[in-house]
Amino acid sequence: MLKSLASFGATLTLAASVAFGASTAAVAQDAKPVKIGWAAWSDAEFVTKLAAKLIEDKLGQKVELVQTDVAPLYQGVSRGDIDFMMMAWLPQTHADYYKRVESKVETLGTVYEGAKLGWVVPKYIPESEIGSIEDLKKEDVQKKLSGTVQGIDPGAGLTRLSEEALKTYALKDYKLQISSEAGMLTTVDRAYRGEKWFVATSWSPHWMFGKYELRYLKDPKSALGEAEHVDVLARKEFKTENPKVAEFMSRMKLPIADLEAAMFDAQETSYEKAVDKYISEHPDQIKSWLGQEG
Secondary structure (H helix, E strand, O other), rough: HHHHHHHHHHHHHHHHHHHHHHHHHHHHHHOOEEEEEOOOOOHHHHHHHHHHHHHHOOOOEEEEEEEEOHHHHHHHHHHHHOEEEEEEOOOOOHHHHHHHHHHEEEEEEEEEEEEEEEEEEOOOOOOOOOOOOOHHHHHHHHHHOOOEEEEOOOOHHHHHHHHHHHOOOOOOOEEOOOOHHHHHHHHHHHHHHHOOOOOOEEEEEEOOHHHHOOEEEOOOOOOOOEEEEEEEEEOOOOOOOOOHHHHHHHHOOOOOOHHHHHHHHHHOOOOHHHHHHHHHHHHHHHHHHOOOOO
């Protein structure tokens, strides 16, 4: 009898140890920060910080934000150094990057659809003067624009497509001014305030459309692509290792109009305040992302 009790006690101890070990492993997994990668683009900054806030406050998991350029982002996710990124512009803008890592990543969902790349001019330039990229060939237009298209980062998909567009439209007297999003915006702001002519690379969603009156130039040869979708790309195994966050990310989707409004709020205040405002003004949307509908 004593031997049986001892055996029973040992079994209980072993079961408790296994249960404790499993519980500790689960806690350790939850305690490990979720690493989200992002590049310094205003749309990526807003959605990334929005997701991070909700993951920490609603799902109880710590988040580490990793800021880098686009190419290292794809490499980081494919190597497993970054858990996921929320700015995969597909099918065209990031086609080259995606092709290299396609077998090493998985798509969790689409953050927004109807994203667009293009070249913009201020609305105070008559459309009869510049309505299409083709119009940039006009000698007087080329002079007023100083033969320059204001660009962004050297590694951006938009930069690659814009360089191709110069060739496609035979704009041999133009140069693409490689800079950064911040550099392009500084140039645009200065020119806009002086009502000077300019053409700049841009994309939607972007807060600049809330601050300035701009219009896209027609692109009859589709050199800058068609409408895109922006996806969440995760490292392999993330979905199985962290299903709670993966499921949340698969449901997180923003209408572009809402996103642009929030991005403009972020410029007027801060990204942190804009994120808080978005959460407070979209309770039903947040609940659906968290799987709390009904």
